[in-house]
Amino acid sequence: MIQIKEYNLGSIESELDVDIKAIDNLIKSDLKKISRIKTIETFFEDLKPIINIEDDSSFIKAPRNKIEQLKQIDTSISIADLRSFNTKFKLLAPYLKKKGKYKKCTLNDILEFIFGYHLENRTQTLKKVLRKIDIQNCVYCLAQYTTSYGLDKKKIYVKGNLDHIYPKSLNALVSLSINNLVPVCGHCNQRKLNASISKFNFNPFDSNIIPIFKFKDVLEIKKGQVNFKNLTDLKIENVNSTLESRLELTSLYKEYKSPIENLLERYKKFNSTSYEEHIEKLVKKGISADLEYFISETPYTEENLQNIPLHKFKSDFYKELEGCKKSGKITFS
Template structure:
């Protein structure tokens, strides 16, 4: 529900460079040392304790030309062995940071052996790579909270025993790698997320067929807001937990995507448990009305650099749109504050 603005990620250019270099090496490694026989390029291995060979895949001339075009490289042959060298890095970059629909259009038209695609865009190898891998990618992204639910931290830590970076996040493939294997290493298809959203709720659901909010371009924003409802006004006085929390979806071009996202990630059901958190917000708003807030700013000019910092301290969370991805339940906090009349203009 929270948008990821890649233009504001500190390490985005480094991440692009590292991911492009990883894919380039994977392409060259997989497509080199192929055995050439009868105009076919053959990837095979010798079966243990046998002189027989197991064939992974064969490439005919048409497939070879298609590969050279897509990956921006050239096959050379020497002593019946091939070598593939990428000469156009822009082709690799397009596969890594191109728009998802553009990458899909490239591979939907081609005739390349599926085993080649699966071996080049091998996500498991990427995860287990000793150099650039899943953990380092997530760590460099620096996204602290799951953008799908805004309820779970997804931080990184250093494994002192192995002296390696580790993360508490999953990398969700927005378009499932089982359905779109050529997107398995595309940066704009990799969404850092909590394990619940990725491994319990989303699974292999086809988000292309059933559109959902896409974090690299969209968030719920003001098109869907958390609200409260109860049978009595007692909850508005902070005296009871007998009320509901729900997402109110407004008419917009994103409505269908938002509703699909709410359903897939069970957001209405999950947020029902946070009534105690909302009760605290209600009580704080009763205490800290606009005049009280202005009084605090005047009385403690050395304590708070801005109204935003003061509100974050009082409500224990971020309440500015650009900062909602920094802490769990931030959108809930902002929306409830607005619902209860807190003036967030000029914050």
């Protein structure tokens, strides 16, 4: 729902970099085991110019331009005879049987096994890397914290999910790439689940669409007094059509009655006569920019939009109240 920047992976701590390199090396070692199988020789010819399994290039730290190239490699090659692959990997057969892919599998199914996003040590490393990247709430709905981390016996637990922008089921080569992963909440992840590219083609790295929340019909203004009516008539303009149709974001935001009621009560309280003198002192000190935070607790800036759930939602509500106050629709005693 907002554009995010390509992750800067150059600042990852040396300890994590060692873990990343170890995973990359294991992947490359496994790829080398099958590199001479004739039925998939063209796959390795396509892979070599992008990421060479003989050098230090990384799948995990792949920049976005590399991910775009990896996505173009055909991994849908049908595997008619698994014997040559089974001799290389002891656990491949049980893995494919568990997924129901043993009798009819593709190269991508084997690559999913090799890249091993399902392996705990690898997902733990990804979580640790994303912990260093300052995006704390769902990049799709902006409504809930997702990267609130808890530690238990050195494991990291994430509230929410890490979502593959480009599905690993279509190309497992990017299944561990940090620049193909974004933090999302359970609501969005559940609704996006199993969506095809044609039904969910939203990429937060490319989108600069920012929603505009309209509260005109949510409020009841009579004789200068404002009260909360309901959120049934909330309008969201400039919402991404893909997100709206798949994730039902308007319906989601209509559930957030409590923060809007609380903000309205704070707004009325801090605009009352008893607080007028205190607010004037704040403004005279030249800190009027902090006034919005003082009342709404959500100063809207580009820098922190990604870090506070419901940030834009509440900020737009505050701005709408300010507009009503300046036009004289709302008065305070």
